[in-house]
Amino acid sequence: MRWGSVLRLFAVLIAVAVIAVFSVQPVLPNVSWLPLTKDIPLGLDLRGGVHVTLEAQSTPDAEVNQDNMNQLLRTIERRVNAFGVSEPIIQQEGRNRIIVELAGIQDPDEAVRSIVKTAFLEFKTEEGQTILTGADLKNAIESKDSLSGQVEVALELNAEGTRKFAEATSANVGRRIAIILDGQVLQNPMVQEPITGGKARITGYADLPEAHTVAVLLKSGALPLKTEVIEKRTVGPTLGAESLDKSLKAGIVGIIAIAFFMIGWYRLPGLVANFALIVYGLIVMAIFAGMHVVLTLPGIAAFILSMGMAVDANVIIFERLKEELKSGKTLRSAIDSGFKRAFVAILDSNVTTLLAAAVLFYFGTGPIKSFAVALSIGILTSMFTAITFTRWMLHNTASTGIKNSKLYGA
Structure with a gap:
């Protein structure tokens, strides 16, 4: 041996x-x-979670067609993946419905609100002229100021957005430019000097999770269609x-x-x-x-x-x-x-x-x-x-x- x-x-x-x-x-x-x-x-079948059925609806600005539905699917998928959900199920059902299943979600209501939120970002002058939209955004990330402790969302604009913002801030020194999300004014700061670096900040958030939610919505882009929740249930x-x-x-x-x-x-x-x-x-x-x-x-x-x-x-x-x-x-x-x-x-x-x-x-x-x-x-x-x-x-x-x-x- x-x-x-x-x-x-x-x-x-x-x-x-x-x-x-x-x-x-x-x-x-x-x-x-x-x-x-x-x-x-x-x-979802072992851990439980939430099952949501969404219905896309036509509006005067956007009609329900397959191209818009594909874009809607991609936008929802980007949002869900950014929230760290494990292997979400996102699929189209019929002509205008989307099924979303999320495993292990702690707050189903907040998750659903984040999925269907329009997230349309605008920068407007005092005259109501839109100078920037979410399409000019390159990145958005939540952060916390180490000195003041203020929670904010830092925005980074793409090349075209940087050019537009530089021109708008140069023309509006001493005047206000409002930052608006889904029709709600988040900030209305006064322009002190031209901003040419292509960066901006949104402040006023209670904590980092709230700021993270906004950053995710902005990065994923606005939904191309009006979307409503027609069914939501918790899966045990x-x-x-x-x-x-x-x-x-x-x-x-x-x-x-x-x-x-x-x-x-x-x-x-x-x-x-x-x-x-x-x-x-x-x-x-x-x-x-x-x-x-x-x-x-x-x-x-x-x-x-x-x-x-x-x-x-x-x-x-x-x-x-x-x-x-x-x-x-x-x-x-x-x-x-x-x-x-x-x-x-x-x-x-x-x-x-x-x-x-x-x-x-x-x-x-x-x-x-x-x-x-x-x-x-x-x-x-x-x-x-x-x-x-x-x-x-x-x-x-x-x-x-x-x-x-x-x-x-x-």
């Missing part, structure tokens, strides 16, 4: 055990026994949590059954495959946490499906290994040959699945995209664990001196 190989295997077992114990913790509602990385955000996570609990229990039973089957049919390689599945699960969860993949019920379904494909890859490899051992090859030669001959079949099945996931991601929305992303991550990870980690484990197992072909399923 080669003790170097034994020590390597033992070190890997200890490392994976430590990672499994200390890097994961239960976070899902009503599933206190489920270990999951705490940094994985939850979707209860139904999703119950479905998740049942799905996970069924998944645990299935995984245990697979583990016993792999050990009973393939013996020592089956034990290696079961350990590789644990590593596979930890890697997938680490990727989910690192990429901030939003976990939904479809995402969990994709994770279980990709785990099944990981098992399938090991089955193909071990069947080839058995055939190679039956043909009289040595254990190490049989392992190398089995992996080499199984690789083409594994690559083919995984590539076709990845192509299907790419189609789902490109044409799908919301939960369908979540399913596609989770499936793609799972497939790529399963290929890594099956082709590299399982092979490394089998080579080290063979190096320990355990070479009885019966222990390898033959």
Whole structure:
């Protein structure tokens, strides 16, 4: 027996055990026994949130058509993403309706007000002449003066806006220029001197969150159509949590059954495959946490499906290994040959699945995209664990001196 190989295997077992114990913790509602990385955000079906249906209406200035609806969708998406909502669902329904689903929103009413607010910015002279609008804005960001403690929104104008503002302030020294948002005068300062730097400030906010909301609205641009909320409801996570609990229990039973089957049919390689599945699960969860993949019920379904494909890859490899051992090859030669001959079949099945996931991601929305992303991550990870980690484990197992072909399923 080669003790170097034994020590390597033992070190890997200890490392994976430590990672499994200390890097994961239960976070899902009503599933206190489920270990999951705490940094994985939850979707609307698991975390709850708000569901809003918006209806666009024609006005004398803008008619409801597909171009305006596309612009409306983009504007709402920019606003929602700026509020830091995890994987919002924003999609058109029919000719003039938009569905918005936001997970984990603490104040649904404020979120809805921010989504549908027109946010039309104007700079007007004392004569009522509009010299600038939100279209001349390049950026807006909230800030707090370190000396006075005053909360403000700093505006940065684009090149055309800078030119207009310089001309207007030069012509109105000693007079007032009002800053107006949705018809409400925010400030009416007096111009002391020409402003040529293309920057302005809006003050008078109670705190940074209020200023942040205004900055987000200004950066996203004004809505191109009049929009009204025709339905708003809070979505609770209860139904999703119950479905998740049942799905996970069924998944645990299935995984245990697979583990016993792999050990009973393939013996020592089956034990290696079961350990590789644990590593596979930890890697997938680490990727989910690192990429901030939003976990939904479809995402969990994709994770279980990709785990099944990981098992399938090991089955193909071990069947080839058995055939190679039956043909009289040595254990190490049989392992190398089995992996080499199984690789083409594994690559083919995984590539076709990845192509299907790419189609789902490109044409799908919301939960369908979540399913596609989770499936793609799972497939790529399963290929890594099956082709590299399982092979490394089998080579080290063979190096320990355990070479009885019966222990390898033959």
